[in-house]
Amino acid sequence: MTMVGNKRSKMIFFDTTNSGHHFLYNCNVLEGFDISGESYVYLSKLNKDQQRQLALKKITYKVLDTKSTNVRLHDLELIIKMFFYMLKSRIKKVHFLYLDSIFPQLLILLPILLLFRLQVTGTLHWYPKQMYKIKIMNFMINLGIIKNIIVHGEYTKDKLIKEFKGLNNDNVTSIQYPYIHNDNEKSGYEPPLQKLGSVPHILLFGGLRHDKGLDILLEAASIIKEKQFILLIIGKEEYFKQNDVRSYIDFYNLKDKVYLEIGYVPDEMVSSYFNMSDIVVLPYRKVFAGQSGPLTEGAAKSKVIIGPNHGEIGHTISKYNLGLTFKTENVNDLAQKLRYCIDHLEEIKTNIRPGLDNYQNLIKVSRFKKAYYSVLANNH
Structure with missing residues (x-):
């Protein structure tokens, strides 16, 4: 595991992956906190290029790794390592940037969450469809484990509040999903198809x-x-x-x-x-x-x-x-x-x-x- 940054952290940001648009999304969240002057650390599985980009942005990070190829075991091992880091560093607060995919792992680690009174918030990108996810999420909300949820749309927010008794306008917030594609990164390449006049x-x-x-x-x-x-x-x-x-x-x-x-x-x-x-x-x-x-x-x-x-x-x-x-x-x-x-x-x-x-x-x-x-x- 690798650590960059010297500030005493108050909170962990965590994701199990940085593939696809995860990394760009996560960077923009972290940049908002960096500007604020608050001290936070990002824990995740990061390749060399991603580490370089975070360092250039002066974002504090710690690299986690696992050799497991099974998706659930992969995520569970990363979360366990993240929890060990939290306990060692005496950090009580964690925000899961992609809460959707880790409900089973959080249920397995529930004793740690309860014993050490860790404070959990998370971003839910999709309304949970599978019944097991709904039951786990409802259980953890009612226990007071999940303190606050961020979603990307009023429809999802309203549906969560309607379906989960422990959720309300105070602990569910909708933030519009941002336009985060970087238009300044242009290679000069254009697709071979030329627009055909007025044809839609x-x-x-x-x-x-x-x-x-x-x-x-x-x-x-x-x-x-x-x-x-x-x-x-x-x-x-x-x-x-x-x-x-x-x-x-x-x-x-x-x-x-x-x-x-x-x-x-x-x-x-x-x-x-x-x-x-x-x-x-x-x-x-x-x-x-x-x-x-x-x-x-x-x-x-x-x-x-x-x-x-x-x-x-x-x-x-x-x-x-x-x-x-x-x-x-x-x-x-x-x-x-x-x-x-x-x-x-x-x-x-x-x-x-x-x-x-x-x-x-x-x-x-x-x-x-x-x-x-x-x-x-x-x-x-």
């Missing part, structure tokens, strides 16, 4: 997971293929592999309508794809319960958002007037909304402009940092 470009961006509904979108696109549009499918293989996607495209005869870029997308490339798009589509299934990175990115880039009418995404699109919603998992309704958006694109862009201006102010990273600090500083 519709973007599906992100990992090709089943819950994100790629198959739903392609079927909907096949219904309106007489329209002039380009569908950009950008993301890495997950549930859907490249061969699966190409099979769908061939089956629906969409070869001339789809531009496909399957693989990891570097951060510096993200803006290029959003900038060339007119519409960002989120064909997500009902099981998807969280906020959406592509929604935030699209709204920040002043794009029309089309998403499901359920959960946090539907609530956000409707409340802030960011675009159109369709009946979740309803192919025909999605096709209808896509057709309407293609036919009335400029009118819709004009109508949603005030909502986009308001939302872009809410997702500023400076606002996010201040809100995070305010919540945790006032609750510790």
